[in-house]
Amino acid sequence: TSANIDLDRSSRCGYPEVIFCEGKTSASLVEIFSTLLESNQRCLGTRISEEQAETVLKQFPQAIYNQTARTVRIPEKDAAFDEKLIAGEIAVLTAGTSDRPVAEEAIETLTWMGYEPDFILDVGVAGPHRLQEQLPRIQNVSAIVVAAGMEGALPSVVGGWVSCPVIAVPTSVGYGASLGGIAALLGMLNSCAANVTVVNINAGFKAGFIAGLIADQKHSTS
Amino acid sequence: TSANIDLDRSSRCGYPEVIFCEGKTSASLVEIFSTLLESNQRCLGTRISEEQAETVLKQFPQAIYNQTARTVRIPEKDAAFDEKLIAGEIAVLTAGTSDRPVAEEAIETLTWMGYEPDFILDVGVAGPHRLQEQLPRIQNVSAIVVAAGMEGALPSVVGGWVSCPVIAVPTSVGYGASLGGIAALLGMLNSCAANVTVVNINAGFKAGFIAGLIADQKHSTS
Amino acid sequence: TSANIDLDRSSRCGYPEVIFCEGKTSASLVEIFSTLLESNQRCLGTRISEEQAETVLKQFPQAIYNQTARTVRIPEKDAAFDEKLIAGEIAVLTAGTSDRPVAEEAIETLTWMGYEPDFILDVGVAGPHRLQEQLPRIQNVSAIVVAAGMEGALPSVVGGWVSCPVIAVPTSVGYGASLGGIAALLGMLNSCAANVTVVNINAGFKAGFIAGLIADQKHSTS
Amino acid sequence: TSANIDLDRSSRCGYPEVIFCEGKTSASLVEIFSTLLESNQRCLGTRISEEQAETVLKQFPQAIYNQTARTVRIPEKDAAFDEKLIAGEIAVLTAGTSDRPVAEEAIETLTWMGYEPDFILDVGVAGPHRLQEQLPRIQNVSAIVVAAGMEGALPSVVGGWVSCPVIAVPTSVGYGASLGGIAALLGMLNSCAANVTVVNINAGFKAGFIAGLIADQKHSTS
Amino acid sequence: TSANIDLDRSSRCGYPEVIFCEGKTSASLVEIFSTLLESNQRCLGTRISEEQAETVLKQFPQAIYNQTARTVRIPEKDAAFDEKLIAGEIAVLTAGTSDRPVAEEAIETLTWMGYEPDFILDVGVAGPHRLQEQLPRIQNVSAIVVAAGMEGALPSVVGGWVSCPVIAVPTSVGYGASLGGIAALLGMLNSCAANVTVVNINAGFKAGFIAGLIADQKHSTS
Amino acid sequence: TSANIDLDRSSRCGYPEVIFCEGKTSASLVEIFSTLLESNQRCLGTRISEEQAETVLKQFPQAIYNQTARTVRIPEKDAAFDEKLIAGEIAVLTAGTSDRPVAEEAIETLTWMGYEPDFILDVGVAGPHRLQEQLPRIQNVSAIVVAAGMEGALPSVVGGWVSCPVIAVPTSVGYGASLGGIAALLGMLNSCAANVTVVNINAGFKAGFIAGLIADQKHSTS
């Protein structure tokens, strides 16, 4: 077989291995998802193309495809997503409308983990009153994901208003000196707000996953 | 006065403003710490030089100075650090012995926040059995700080064994193509472990602060 | 002689040539300032060291030295600075206290040009209410200089509140991935606020000069 | 809806929010422009594709599309552009013919703001007499936009001849070590002419907007 | 003719010149391979496209084409590959399934040199037990090739378990701050494992070639 | 204790852990070397300062200090270096005289491993006959270390004349666009000679270690 899936990940890390679909054949994806489902694990595929998604959906009709997020989710047998999602714990924000795909990847990841995040779109710093109006929605959560491109200033501003961790995810939105997201990444790493931590450019999946793990700590009984 | 201290930060963000001492005069530091103490806030100064620390200690004999970490802590009036520190929630690891100063900055920050982290030194990947031996100490905490220089591989390896967030802090330990920590930073941002999030190079303060905020979520009653 | 001063600059560009003192001998500075004064031009020297300043002050007792800004100003014969300075036209802001030297270089430049800027220190985004309180002071000026290091987010935030040009000057304040001011520079160049324009890292002189030229347009009668 | 348009921007910043069209659906653009027009704001869309422009023109026949500039303008109801444009205040220059699209984006932005800039094409430094001949056209304006790629030397040369701010906009014209405009950007940031300020690579919109704001100061009566 | 093939390379360097096919016409490839075969040298072409391969296969039916590796091999007259391949000397590992093409280029190169490497796929550090299980296969070889993208941590981990040289080959697998393989390259160059040496990004050919030369030393009788 | 020495490394990797002395206290070095000697391992310290070396030599009079290489070696009890060193297997070359310290670090490492390399100094490409004269000394060895700064061309030229692996070690010799050794590093990674592999800038230790491991393969009986 072409892959060596880490079926033990769930027991070590809390969640099954997530599949990065870019560069894999559709056949290989079907094989991988089957292996996971057989060992009774729920699947998440990221960076899936429309063509790959079509094959996967044909094979697994129960799969949930999000074209904007470029994700596919498949629940374990006899289970379902979205049933008893935990709300009120996580917020996902974007600076502009163009940052939406990255934010949706985070949201899909969180849904797969069992959370229902609050989604707040297009509240970038050039129109500062827009964030001001949403402050009540972000001041009582356990973790906040903030996706921003260009200069990536929004996470710092959000960080100044809250007491939970802010997971900043730089996006490649912008041009010229944005260097494909490097400008936003550097900005976020140098945030003067102490509660801002950073993931890779366009890494909506990682941002969502970290946010989910933080919320998990609250619920863990150990 | 020469600074505009954010005395309101504690109520918005959970903890008072922390003072970045580099480039400030000793007189200015004394003034800033006095302002904070007067409004009954506990102080943390980072990147403090030996000379600055001497002046601060003369003025505030109750201050606790850590030369390796380059930090100073001052408890609010009638209070003390280290009294009822919460243990068992956070682990701080380093890959090599040279990463110690960054790890100690994280530990000082956590102590200031009220936590007593478990400190595990020098368990880098070139001697893999060393981490293996410590796994029990890291598999039941809420957050793990991992400081590593050179290629910065340790956070990924740690991430593969645990179910809590790993806050990776690249250090400037290394030479040549380590580019003052950029190599480790890039490595950590590209970690194949989904639970790894990253802060700035040598930012022990930030890594500790995020870890503390994560543990806080567990204790928050909201 | 060791320099070829552009004595005609004033007639072409509105102001005399300004002297970048770094790397010049004190003797050479005295010679250059004498040449300018002889042709009845007011002098401005930037990046002057304490040692250079001492020699210059000995030779020209009317010179005004600002140690923080690292500048020296000498008025033309029978004239004086600070007499009929134009106020209410320009504001100079900093994100942190460490950005002060760059801001003071801008202020010295503006004083030399005949302006008295309004100085607002330490209003960075991590404590957002601080800028909020100062909005009235920045909403009726012709130009605003904003100095910020680390992630350099303040110019974008200021830009969202005003209708005049914002001249952003990145500072080298920060560490690690701040790359000596490159992170702030990139952030400012990618600002989502349309009224933000940028000068070189630590270029307080240039930021002040552009701000002065903008205010000049208002007063020009052509 | 998919966007959170900042309808209040005009009152805070003097002009309505400008729409960055790249990455938005045509339907979304129509929705956004409708929202702006309904609140009686004139529209400017930048980075619009031919396909997007077609849809927009079908919906808003009064829209003015510039294919070279990749912009679309729509006047507010019962108004028109180009009626009482203010001339004689702003010049737009290019170093080569290939910099034209960026210059035209600046010109479209200025037209939308109510200005009629003087356009001077292809006067780069390799043929120095060409600028010499145009000096009278640039020595009595309030602001000059200079678009240049490759080594980006033209803004410095222009700066040496004038007393108003020069807004330098680096273009991605060039190859090899031009690094997609980074060489020109760095050159302009390091300009030895004190009156040069810089915007992002290919940011004709921003350069034009800043130039317009500078001219505005002259006309403001506050 | 369009090339100046180094027919003497085999006598100086042990193996004939290998042909980098990218950017050459199919006709030129046929001409080059003919020249090599005429002087009785076995051929290896790397970075060959499907289209180029088709022409080459038509002309030399004995050629062996590997589409994943993008290589073609042609044995010298009256000889054959794969007959008496030396096994047990070299291992080739990948961190993920997406690193496979680079690993296969190394394997093809080794086959052409007369070796049969042991291929171990998808044993990256996020699932650490996977490498653990394969240790016996890598602790008795003369050289190990490790292909990894993203943070490129696997070579360091492998290096910690073995006493032979580890040839690390960074791949361009990843996104964002992976910078097309630069992050993995820097990580590998800074490996804290002393037995790790590095080749260019995606340079499967070079990694395989060096591994083969190391095994050769064992067999050389000089 | 301040370090967690990997005493098991010798059995896994063939040689004991080597100590990177930079940033460690002299007391800590003495402690580490004692631990190693007690478990009967020979010591190698790299990047040792004159001051550190002095303390170490006082404590271990049998230690061998090389000031140019910045190394110290200590033989295991009742043993000695230099007794039965294996000659004729490894050559170490430099392009210029300034590359000597890096080459000597490689030589010290090899001596510690039991090899006596052939040292060929100052045969850079600007004087091509110099290498030509030394060809017989490099055409019968198992591995060649080549240290070069500036453009780093020597490894490619050496690679074109030999059939064994060439370990290229870029040095930071040069100025300006040499970028502290990055230019040489990039050059070596892109070598058109297939037998060139690369280690970190100034990593004489690593280059020597890899060369020793290659020679080891020849002598291993497995």
Place this chain on the structure above:
Amino acid sequence: TSANIDLDRSSRCGYPEVIFCEGKTSASLVEIFSTLLESNQRCLGTRISEEQAETVLKQFPQAIYNQTARTVRIPEKDAAFDEKLIAGEIAVLTAGTSDRPVAEEAIETLTWMGYEPDFILDVGVAGPHRLQEQLPRIQNVSAIVVAAGMEGALPSVVGGWVSCPVIAVPTSVGYGASLGGIAALLGMLNSCAANVTVVNINAGFKAGFIAGLIADQKHSTS
């Protein structure tokens, strides 16, 4: 008109303005060439596409198109190229066959200037005897152009054998850490051969032009 051709260039700089065709319309090229021919200047267009060339050849049947070089030349009226070309003054070398297009751009430029360079292909350092054999052809010329990609070592090696200037032109041939020619560029800038000077990546035109100007000095009678 869309361009402001520098018709005076020939009298100032010795040769007419050369046209960079990339990004210009075919119509615009015809207009520009007509303008040049009308003022009796010979034309050179570089970076011309097949489509552009077709239109130009239709309009000017006397034009000479080189598809590999991507150039077109048009002689002034009643003149011709290639008639009395000066031979024996300039050599053009390449390291590999893939560097040919850049070398041909240099050759076309030299032909247009009136020179007939000696062309030596594929003599890179991995096969060192190939250059050795050609030394007589390069030791009596006035200038040598050397095109090389990957590590760009050939100019240094050539420089070590000759007493005339070597104009090094890095090419974008390579992959991974070649960074589109940056590695070769840096290598050449750091050449240890004192007679090597450098032009932009892929700048065959510039390399040829400089070589021609050097030969011109020999013939100038001033």
Place this chain on the structure above:
Amino acid sequence: TSANIDLDRSSRCGYPEVIFCEGKTSASLVEIFSTLLESNQRCLGTRISEEQAETVLKQFPQAIYNQTARTVRIPEKDAAFDEKLIAGEIAVLTAGTSDRPVAEEAIETLTWMGYEPDFILDVGVAGPHRLQEQLPRIQNVSAIVVAAGMEGALPSVVGGWVSCPVIAVPTSVGYGASLGGIAALLGMLNSCAANVTVVNINAGFKAGFIAGLIADQKHSTS
């Protein structure tokens, strides 16, 4: 001995090997210069420190030391520099006064080669009339060296006025985004003037040497 001086260089390359003094001991310099003088070659040492120069001058009283240029020259026995220097062939220009040391290194090199260059200081583009006034001095030479820091625009402007090669040497003069001379280097490599070629940052020696070689072509009788 510690060096392998290329005594044959003079016969191959026209001039003896030049000694890069940085990082060599004074004793080693004396040894190298003695070797050169013994074989009757004139010496040039670059990047010499004051301390090194003192030792050299004590040993060779005939040596000529230039502190600004950081060079030392020693004539061959019974010869002298400066006797029959060729004037009128080469001009050396600087943009600012701070570029003087680099220009003087070029001048010293040229004097050592037998040329007397014309030195034109401080004619940068911000005061454009200054170059204008000097045009007659640069329009009849064989080669021009132009040293400039910051944005490095002067070589392009000079190139537009002359018909000989312009050797551009970027200097590290500047701050912030000048990146130690990288900005000027990139600018010069992208010069729109076709007659501009480039050497390494601060490489006054190389710039002078190339200029001398160009003038040599004129005098060569081959």
